[in-house]
Amino acid sequence: MPPLSRRAVGRATLARQFLLRRVRRPVAEVVTHLAGLQAQTTHSWYVGLQNRIDGLVPDEAGALLARGELVRGTLMRGTLHLVTPEDFARLRPTVQPVITRNLAHSAHGRATRGLDAKEIADAGRALLREGPLTPGELGARLAERWPGVPGGDLSHVVRGLVPLVQVPPRGVWGASGPPAFAPADTWTGRAVADAPDPDALFLRYLAAFGPATVRDVQAWSGLTRLREVADRLRDRLIALRGEDGTELLDLPDAPRPDPDAPAPVRFLYDFDNLLRGHADRSRVVSAEDLGRLATRNGMPPATVLVDGTVRASWRAVRTRDTAAVEVVPFAPLSPAQADEVVAEGLELLGFLEPERGGHEVRFAAPV
Structure with a gap:
């Protein structure tokens, strides 16, 4: 391939x-x-x-x-x-x-x-x-x-x-x-398993986060020395290549959509799996924008996916009677993208604050 x-x-x-x-x-x-x-x-x-x-x-x-x-x-x-x-x-x-x-x-x-x-x-x-x-x-x-x-x-x-x-x-x-x-x-009421099962963990990871490198699995799990696990599982996996030549392991029947498949706007929470599941997170966030997510207290901001990549941060702002989502883009969004952010933000507010009125999505100047 x-x-x-x-x-x-x-x-x-x-x-x-x-x-x-x-x-x-x-x-x-x-x-x-x-x-x-x-x-x-x-x-x-x-x-x-x-x-x-x-x-x-x-x-x-x-x-x-x-x-x-x-x-x-x-x-x-x-x-x-x-x-x-x-x-x-x-x-x-x-x-x-x-x-x-x-x-x-x-x-x-x-x-x-x-x-x-x-x-x-x-x-x-x-x-x-x-x-x-x-x-x-x-x-x-x-x-x-x-x-x-x-x-x-x-x-x-x-x-x-x-x-x-x-x-x-x-x-x-x-x-x-x-x-x-x-x-x-x-x-x-359920006893903890008697023994570790790194093979099962490796396969579960690929089903939820793949395709990925061994380093990615190690970053997600915190475990080390998983290369031997990968080698043991090779007859159950396929080996792909990233655009930089890196080997990516995957399950044969796992979904790999067309790269032009539409990716809707999504509001991710502060510790979302998507941003903590890989050693190399460039598949969903640029190196520059990843730096924007670093904080001194270890509490990262919640983020917004636009066309499949992190393009903004967000936070909920509440008053006695109203609720809003404040979005801070990392770069200017197109009018169509901004409209999609507003629509998804309002849906999020309907989930978070169904009893409050005055739902609003606000944009701050790009940072």
């Missing part, structure tokens, strides 16, 4: 991310296909579902979290992800080395160096089996056993080594609450 242009690679990824066309599928099915949504913020990930699922009702999605049919727990790259209980059980052992490494290199890991980490983890697990605890509550209970060690550091050891999920109401649409944790197996 001829090399794939960046546009062709981008269209393939957008198709798999359900960003070329919204789908009418159950929320849990979409979340499973995407191998989870990054969900370290409590509610912004609902926008990630809204721009992928036709007719999504946020209360219904939130009810899945309340009922335990979806969970939020630490997975890829050591960050919170929204997944099904089945996927948490499958994925956590595979990415556990990443979480363990992050803990060891953190201030919490250094503060507890010399202590028996397994003993701390077992003690924390026993406490959490009695009922969910906030990090502060867990740390205080552990500090009774390890006096002189900060409870926050002890709590982080447990959170790093024990598969935990954040429990409702935190993260439920229209609700709030402090972060509180429970062991995944007791909360979901």
Whole structure:
């Protein structure tokens, strides 16, 4: 096959991310296909579902979290992800080395160096089996056993080594609450898998993010040394080439649309999968515009896709009676593109703020 242009690679990824066309599928099915949504913020990930699922009702999605049919727990790259209980059980052992490494290199890991980490983890697990605890509550209970060690550091050891999920109401649409944790197996009734399965993770990644390089899979998962996994799977994959000659691995039957396939405007949330799934993100954002997304506090702006690439940032602005979306283009948009941004922005406001009037999409001067 001829090399794939960046546009062709981008269209393939957008198709798999359900960003070329919204789908009418159950929320849990979409979340499973995407191998989870990054969900370290409590509610912004609902926008990630809204721009992928036709007719999504946020209360219904939130009810899945309340009922335990979806969970939020630490997975890829050591960050919170929204997944099904089945996927948490499958994925956590595979990415556990990443979480363990992050803990060891953190201030919490250094503060507890010399202590028996397994003993701390077992003690924390026993406490959490009695009922969910906030990090502060867990740390205080552990500090009774390890006096002189900060409870926050002890709590982080447990959170790093024990598969935990954040429990409702935190993260439920229209609700709030402090972060509180429970062991995944007791909360979901599903035991965590006995062994890692990097082959399955690699294939799941390509289904949701491909075509991609080994470095891309490593960037998304946080794992290293996945070249041997790729080599082991080669008889189940096809090898393509990017326009720069880079090898791109893919599933044989995965969608690869025409590079000129229309890509509608979509409002991405701050931690959307699309911008965190590859080592080389040039398929959806230029190097210059990627620099605009870097922030000192690690909280990136929400962004707008126009013709399949990031072309603006956005934020919601609310008053007592009105709601607006403020869009900051990175370069001038054509009149047709601006009209499409307005239409999609109004649809987003109808999702976020159905009870408020005065919906409006405003444009700031390009930056």
